[in-house]
Amino acid sequence: MDFSDAFRLVNLGVGALMAVGGIWHIFPNHYISDIIVGIYVLLFGLAVALLEFQIPPQISRYASFLFSFIGRGIFYIFCGSILLEHNTMDIIFGTVIGIIGVAYVVLEFIPSIEPPQNMREADGGWGAEQV
Numbered sequence: 001m002d003f004s005d006a007f008r009l010v011n012l013g014v015g016a017l018m019a020v021g022g023i024w025h026i027f028p029n030h031y032i033s034d035i036i037v038g039i040y041v042l043l044f045g046l047a048v049a050l051l052e053f054q055i056p057p058q059i060s061r062y063a064s065f066l067f068s069f070i071g072r073g074i075f076y077i078f079c080g081s082i083l084l085e086h087n088t089m090d091i092i093f094g095t096v097i098g099i100i101g102v103a104y105v106v107l108e109f110i111p112s113i114e115p116p117q118n119m120r121e122a123d124g125g126w127g128a129e130q131v
Contacts, residue, residue, distance in 0.1 A: 004116035008052050014076060014100055015052070018045025021083050021093030028087060037082055044079055052118065067119045069108035076101030 022042030026035050051059065051066060065071030080098030083090050107113055 003113065007116040008118070010100065011052050011072075012049055014097055015045045015047075015049030017093055017097055018042070018048060018079055021045070021090065021097070024089050024093065025083060025085070034085070041079055041083060044075075055118065067115075069104045069115055069119075072119070073101045073104030073106075073108065076104060 019042050022038045022040070022045055024038075025041060026038030047059065048066075050056075059066065066075060077098050078101075080094040080096070080101060083094030083097065085091075085094075
């Protein structure tokens with residue numbers, strides 16, 4: 001079955017949630033650690049959204065974990081967990097992103113569901129580095 005369009009919409013939604021969650025994390029707090037975490041989550045969200053349109057060679061080389069369900073799922077769980085802090089909106093954003101991450105990890109173990117094309121393009125497998 002081909003769920004490429006559904007995965008694209010989910011990834012764009014998670015990217016948007018991460019970007020908005022990062023901005024939301026920055027402004028009500030005046031601690032430098034919250035500002036740094038917010039900026040990182042904002043940049044991660046923009047990178048996730050960018051991956052749905054084009055794949056920069058640096059990302060496929062240095063962040064190849066984003067091209068498998070389990071890698072992207074663990075990344076979403078990480079980003080969701082660092083948003084789980086102070087206020088209700090942070091908790092909502094972090095929980096939704098984390099639940100989608102758990103779903104992606106589960107999808108890794110369902111052989112009938114293939115990753116979308118943009119997650120397969122950069123996948124050279126283990127040990128596929130250019131020498």
